[in-house]
Amino acid sequence: MSAPIAPLPVVDHQRVVFADGxxxxxxxxxxxxxxxxxxxxxxxxxxxxxxxxxxxxxxDQYVAELHPVTGKGGWWQTIIGPGKPLDTERYFLICAxxxxxxxxxxxxxxxxxDSAGRGLGRPWxxxxxxxxxxxxxxxxxxLVTSLGIGRLLAVIGGSMGGMQVLExxxxxxxTVYAAAPIAAASYHSAQNIAFHEVGRAAIHSDxxxxxxxxxxxxxxxxxxxxxxxxxxxxxxLSEAALSRKFGRRLRGAAALTLLEDVFEVESYLRHQGxxxxxxxDANSYLTITRAMxxxxxxxEHDGDLAAAFRGTRTRFFVASxxxxxxxxxxxxxxxxxxxxxxxxxxxxxxxxxxxxxxxFLLDEPDFHHALGGFLAGCADRLGI
Amino acid sequence: xxxxxxxxxxxxxxxxxxAKNMRLxxxxxxxxxxxxxxxxxxxxGDGALLAHLTAAKGADARGIEIDMAEATRAVANGLAVIxxxxxxxxxxxxxxxxxxxxxxxxxxxxxxPREVLRQMLRIGRHAIVSFPNFGHWxxxxxxxxxxxMPMTPTWNRAWHDTPNIHPCTIRDFFDxxxxxxxxxxEWLAVDDRGLxxxxxxxxxxxxxxxxQALFLLRRA
Numbered sequence: 001m002s003a004p005i006a007p008l009p010v011v012d013h014q015r016v017v018f019a020d021g022x023x024x025x026x027x028x029x030x031x032x033x034x035x036x037x038x039x040x041x042x043x044x045x046x047x048x049x050x051x052x053x054x055x056x057x058x059x060d061q062y063v064a065e066l067h068p069v070t071g072k073g074g075w076w077q078t079i080i081g082p083g084k085p086l087d088t089e090r091y092f093l094i095c096a097x098x099x100x101x102x103x104x105x106x107x108x109x110x111x112x113x114d115s116a117g118r119g120l121g122r123p124w125x126x127x128x129x130x131x132x133x134x135x136x137x138x139x140x141x142x143l144v145t146s147l148g149i150g151r152l153l154a155v156i157g158g159s160m161g162g163m164q165v166l167e168x169x170x171x172x173x174x175t176v177y178a179a180a181p182i183a184a185a186s187y188h189s190a191q192n193i194a195f196h197e198v199g200r201a202a203i204h205s206d207x208x209x210x211x212x213x214x215x216x217x218x219x220x221x222x223x224x225x226x227x228x229x230x231x232x233x234x235x236x237l238s239e240a241a242l243s244r245k246f247g248r249r250l251r252g253a254a255a256l257t258l259l260e261d262v263f264e265v266e267s268y269l270r271h272q273g274x275x276x277x278x279x280x281d282a283n284s285y286l287t288i289t290r291a292m293x294x295x296x297x298x299x300e301h302d303g304d305l306a307a308a309f310r311g312t313r314t315r316f317f318v319a320s321x322x323x324x325x326x327x328x329x330x331x332x333x334x335x336x337x338x339x340x341x342x343x344x345x346x347x348x349x350x351x352x353x354x355x356x357x358x359x360f361l362l363d364e365p366d367f368h369h370a371l372g373g374f375l376a377g378c379a380d381r382l383g384i
Numbered sequence: 385x386x387x388x389x390x391x392x393x394x395x396x397x398x399x400x401x402x403a404k405n406m407r408l409x410x411x412x413x414x415x416x417x418x419x420x421x422x423x424x425x426x427x428x429g430d431g432a433l434l435a436h437l438t439a440a441k442g443a444d445a446r447g448i449e450i451d452m453a454e455a456t457r458a459v460a461n462g463l464a465v466i467x468x469x470x471x472x473x474x475x476x477x478x479x480x481x482x483x484x485x486x487x488x489x490x491x492x493x494x495x496x497p498r499e500v501l502r503q504m505l506r507i508g509r510h511a512i513v514s515f516p517n518f519g520h521w522x523x524x525x526x527x528x529x530x531x532x533m534p535m536t537p538t539w540n541r542a543w544h545d546t547p548n549i550h551p552c553t554i555r556d557f558f559d560x561x562x563x564x565x566x567x568x569x570e571w572l573a574v575d576d577r578g579l580x581x582x583x584x585x586x587x588x589x590x591x592x593x594x595x596q597a598l599f600l601l602r603r604a
Binding site: 333336345 | 444446455457459460461464465466467468471473476477478481505
């Protein structure tokens, strides 16, 4: 048994505070609203070169720099920098921690407030209201507006980030010149909800979860959260990638054993689980997975996905990856067809890769060329 | 899928195709399209026609390409291209979404040519169709004299290997237009280099001597 793992360290994140708060889809108002964010590059005088990056379920705003908690490089460092698809010499990049997250934006770890914004002396925990992808997007919209930006050159993101991109395009069409939902879908499938539920059940069944009030004991439900991460991590990969990386290789155990890691893939997953719990809050995980599960853009428009984009002037770039079974190409294609039905300007490619869902974060030259070319084409048209 | 016209383009946003590098039949197609039109190019390859129409004619030009590598190249060049195909993706566009819908050298390779034409003239006010003419004298001669399926630079794949599953002749195409009630606004036959051929007003002669045919249609 390992020693109890301490709660997340306190980090001073760059943030903006909106005292009047945000009214959520569920009807509740969270006040004050805090949005933690990072920016890269320089906003031009016309404020026309801003690109908003939306992060995925367990991502955060540290997209292209060392992470203050883990000390690792940014999660999308491969495509950000001078001369890269997200060229910091041409664009001004913004990335905000999502509402409900645990890297500085208002979330379950923060002090609970009443409707007048008065602190109640304890964390929100499981009392944190249900948030939706649209709530996350509204919080980001507040940030973008506060930066004096009237129109974003582009909103881009993968996985849950792609859900936010779609919600941006549907909710604030005038604010989004270009939208790039990557490895995403217009709704969360039953299979994906099922995997999320396994993760949530693992957290709930950890004795240290304490009905969500784990902070009272100074502990975290590390075992349950780690199992949730292990399950989810399998869905981010592909059978081909697992076979290529690990095959059936053993860790050198001589005898048959049930208690230790025998196969390399097991110790890899355990490592993923144990490092994750040092940077992520369990109640945030519950909150955000629920937000993803609720997401169904067509349902927000009387069951007609095309209606979400009717009359849109936004230019879309949709990309999927051939071995992604979490957000398969068929769902991207359905999105593209709805966009065609709405007479939207769409580009769509499926990138051949054996790396599964995670491919959008990895070195995929075809994807990077296509995304970079799309963004550059948009910037050219706007004279940026 | 188109071959030949444009060099593969590395990462970069600027539009680097120019008309003089464009396949000659694409130039003839471009000449049929007025400034500022909305255009869908089905089987757009790496987007040479789209780039030309956008740059030279201020068109809102979009494309569909079945080959993923070509579609990716087109998107990397900043063009609005989706990977898809004529048989399965046209049904999702709304009526009258485009001024012109273009299908160049692809009709003979689709599963249901008649349905594809119907869709083209549903979503577009005009359709521009080019196809290689199977009635050309050299193909006729090869079949007559050799007794084997003809092989030419255009029909250059063995019968068991060809994607061209619905070849037709110029006269066949006129018949289909009559059957479907499409108005032929303009037509011409061209030689293998895409140059206009002299038998312009005789379908019978064009069917014998034209390598490629180009039709501009609208709903009657």
